[in-house]
Amino acid sequence: xxxxxxxxxxxxxxxxxxxxxxxxxxxxSAVLGFTLAVGMAMARIKGPRPLAWLASGVSIVMRGTPxxxxxxxxxxxxxxxxxxxxxxxxxxxxxxxxxxFFYATLTFTLSVGAYSGEVLRGALLSVPPGEREAGRAFGMxxxxxxxxxxxxxxxxxxxxxxxxxxxxxxxxxxLVSTIAMMDLLQxxxxxxxxxxxxxxxxxxIGAIYxxxxxxxxxxxxxxxxxxxxxxxxxxxxxxxxxxRQPRPA
Amino acid sequence: MSQFAxxxxxxxxxxxxxxxxxxxxxxxxxxAIGLLLGLVGAASRLSPWAPLRALxxxxxxxxxxxxxxxxxxxxxxxxxxxLTALMNALGVAGKVEIxxxxxxxxxxxxxxxxxxxxxxxxxxxxxxxxxxxAADAYGFSPMARFRYITLPGMLxxxxxxxxxxxxxxxxxxxxxxxxxxxELFFTVQQAAASSRAYFLFYSVAGLLYLLMTLTSSAAFSxxxxxxxxxxxxxxxxxx
Numbered sequence: 360x361x362x363x364x365x366x367x368x369x370x371x372x373x374x375x376x377x378x379x380x381x382x383x384x385x386x387x388s389a390v391l392g393f394t395l396a397v398g399m400a401m402a403r404i405k406g407p408r409p410l411a412w413l414a415s416g417v418s419i420v421m422r423g424t425p426x427x428x429x430x431x432x433x434x435x436x437x438x439x440x441x442x443x444x445x446x447x448x449x450x451x452x453x454x455x456x457x458x459x460f461f462y463a464t465l466t467f468t469l470s471v472g473a474y475s476g477e478v479l480r481g482a483l484l485s486v487p488p489g490e491r492e493a494g495r496a497f498g499m500x501x502x503x504x505x506x507x508x509x510x511x512x513x514x515x516x517x518x519x520x521x522x523x524x525x526x527x528x529x530x531x532x533x534l535v536s537t538i539a540m541m542d543l544l545q546x547x548x549x550x551x552x553x554x555x556x557x558x559x560x561x562x563x564i565g566a567i568y569x570x571x572x573x574x575x576x577x578x579x580x581x582x583x584x585x586x587x588x589x590x591x592x593x594x595x596x597x598x599x600x601x602x603r604q605p606r607p608a
Numbered sequence: 609m610s611q612f613a614x615x616x617x618x619x620x621x622x623x624x625x626x627x628x629x630x631x632x633x634x635x636x637x638x639x640a641i642g643l644l645l646g647l648v649g650a651a652s653r654l655s656p657w658a659p660l661r662a663l664x665x666x667x668x669x670x671x672x673x674x675x676x677x678x679x680x681x682x683x684x685x686x687x688x689x690x691l692t693a694l695m696n697a698l699g700v701a702g703k704v705e706i707x708x709x710x711x712x713x714x715x716x717x718x719x720x721x722x723x724x725x726x727x728x729x730x731x732x733x734x735x736x737x738x739x740x741x742a743a744d745a746y747g748f749s750p751m752a753r754f755r756y757i758t759l760p761g762m763l764x765x766x767x768x769x770x771x772x773x774x775x776x777x778x779x780x781x782x783x784x785x786x787x788x789x790x791e792l793f794f795t796v797q798q799a800a801a802s803s804r805a806y807f808l809f810y811s812v813a814g815l816l817y818l819l820m821t822l823t824s825s826a827a828f829s830x831x832x833x834x835x836x837x838x839x840x841x842x843x844x845x846x847x
Contacts, residue, residue, distance in 0.1 A: 422821075424813075424814045427785070428817060432807075432810040435800065532675070533677045544675075544677065561685070565674050565678055572673040
C-alpha cells in the first residue's frame with residue numbers, strides 16, 4: 360500500500376478543497392431542501408389542488424428515479440437546453456448556469472425536498488388537531504399556529520427520520536464527482552490517475568466518510584436532544600425520556 | 609452534423625431495452641444474494657458467539673457508513689486485486705479476472721446485505737420469544753424452527769424494509785454505470801452522447817426507472833397484504 364502521496368502539499372490542499380466542497384454542498388442542499396420539504400408537505404396538505412398535484416408529482420418522480428440519473432438530467436439535459444437559448448451565454452447568469460455546483464445543489468435540494476417532504480407530511484398529519492385548535496383559541500393567527508405549534512410539533516415527531524435523511528444526503532455527495540465537481544471522490548480519482556494507484560486514495564476517502572458519518576451522527580444526536588420540548592419531556596418521563604436520562608435538579 | 613441529428617430514440621430503443629433487462633438481471637441476482645447475506649448477517653448478529661457477532665456488526669456498520677458509489681468503485685478496483693492476492697497466497701498462480709456482470713452483482717449484493725442484516729435483525733427481534741421457545745419445546749430442528757416459526761413470524765415485520773431496499777437497489781444499479789458496465793444507464797449515457805439529445809435520453813432513463821420502481825412498489829404492497837393475511841386490520845380498528 361502506497362500512501363506517500365498524502366505528504367504532497369498539493370494533494371493535501373486538493374483534499375481540503377474536496378472536503379470543503381463536500382460539506383458546503385451538504386449544508387446548502389440540506390437547508391434549501393428542508394425549506395422546500397416544508398413547502399411541499401404543506402402544498403400537499405393544504406395547497407390548492409394544482410399545487411398539491413405538482414408537489415405529489417415531483418415527490419413521486421424524485422423518489423422513484425436514481426439520483427445519478429437526476430444529476431445527469433439536470434446537468435447535461437437541462438444544462439444543454441439552456442445553452443441553446445440565444446443570448447444566455449452573454450447574460451450575467453451564465454457563470455452560475457455553467458457551474459456543476461448549481462446543478463448539484465438543485466438536484467439535491469429537490470431530492471431532499473421530496474424525501475423529507477414525504478416524512479414531514481406524515482408528521483404534520485399526525486399532530487393532534489386539538490393542539491392547533493388550542494392555538495386558535497389562544498388567539499394565534501393561522502401563520503402563528505403553523506410556525507409556533509404545528510410545524511415544531513411535527514418536527515418533534517419525525518426528527519430521527521429527518522436526521523437520517525441528512526446522513527443519506529452526506530452519502531449521496533460523491534455522486535457529484537460524475538458531473539465534474541471537485542468533491543472528495545473526484546480528488547481521489549485525480550490522485551489515482553496521477554500516481555497510477557488503484558485503491559489507496561479510495562480507502563483514504565472511505566475513512567474520511569466513515570469519520571464524517573460518525574461526526575454528523577453525533578452532531579445530529581445533539582440537535583435531537585436539544586430540540587425544544589424534548590428536554591422537558593425527558594424530564595417529565597415522556598416517551599422521549601429514553602433518549603436522555605433526566606438531569607439531576 | 610446531419611448524421612448526428614438523424615440518430616434518434618428509434619435507433620437506440622433496442623440497446624436501451626436490452627440495458628433495462630441487464631439492469632433487472634443485476635438487481636434480481638444482487639437482491640437474492642443480498643437476502644442470503646442479510647439472513648446470515650442477522651443470524652450472526654444475534655448469535656451467542658461474540659467474535660461472530662463483532663464481525664457481523666462491523667460489516668453492517670462500516671458498509672452503511674460509507675457512500676455506495678465509493679464502495680462500488682473501491683470493490684471494483686480493489687476487489688479483483690484482493691482476490692488475486694488471496695488466490696496467490698493459497699498457492700494458485702495467475703490473475704483473477706471477474707466479469708463486469710459478476711462484479712456488479714457482487715458489489716451491490718455486498719452493500720445490500722449490510723442493510724438487509726439490520727432489517728432482518730429488527731424483524732427477528734420483534735418475534736415474541738415464547739414462540740421460538742415453544743418450537744424448541746416441541747423438538748423442532750433449527751431448520752424447521754426457522755422454516756415454520758421464524759420466517760413466517762418475521763416476514764410481516766421485515767417486508768416494509770425489504771421493499772424499501774429493493775427500491776434502493778434498483779436505483780443503485782445506475783451507479784454501476786460509473787465503472788463502465790453497460791447496463792441501462794450506461795447505454796443511455798452512450799445514446800445521449802452520440803445523438804446529443806441529452807434531455808430526451810435522460811428523460812427516457814428516468815421514465816424507465818420510474819416504471820420499474822412504481823411496478824415494484826405495487827407488487828410489494830400486494831405481497832405485504834399476503835404475508836399479513838390473518839392479522840387483524842389495524843386501520844379498520846382505528847376507524
